[in-house]
Amino acid sequence: MEYRKGSHSIYDIKYHIVWVTKYRYKILKGEMAKRLRDLIRQGCEARNITIVKGNITKDHIHLLISCPPTLSPAKIVQYLKWRSSKLLQDEFPELKKKYWGQHLWGRGYFCGTVGSVTEEMIKEYVENQDKMKDNDIFKITE
Numbered sequence: 001m002e003y004r005k006g007s008h009s010i011y012d013i014k015y016h017i018v019w020v021t022k023y024r025y026k027i028l029k030g031e032m033a034k035r036l037r038d039l040i041r042q043g044c045e046a047r048n049i050t051i052v053k054g055n056i057t058k059d060h061i062h063l064l065i066s067c068p069p070t071l072s073p074a075k076i077v078q079y080l081k082w083r084s085s086k087l088l089q090d091e092f093p094e095l096k097k098k099y100w101g102q103h104l105w106g107r108g109y110f111c112g113t114v115g116s117v118t119e120e121m122i123k124e125y126v127e128n129q130d131k132m133k134d135n136d137i138f139k140i141t142e
Contacts, residue, residue, distance in 0.1 A: 018060060019106065035091060040084060
């Protein structure tokens, strides 16, 4: 496992994020898909987000990203969707005809957390803290 470092933190935060085109129109192909790939890469780089894996299909995007703890998944998706929609519509005029309301993406998104440490492992670790050297440990959940 490779941890990332911030100025005051060490972390390993990964999200699986998926979002779709509005009306599930199959428009993400050819030059438009290539440009979208570049826009997503640039947007992630600007926010210190690492793309672990990513895939653009004709009507949706899959991303597995690693990001700093200062960024919420909602803010990440909001930024990537807004920026890519605006720039793609500026560069591909045919999109403005299809999406006259200026919304390229569907409203929602999927986000799942990913990690190498399971919930059970963390529960066991927290539970066994009182078996460590220091006896001045007070349980929060009892």
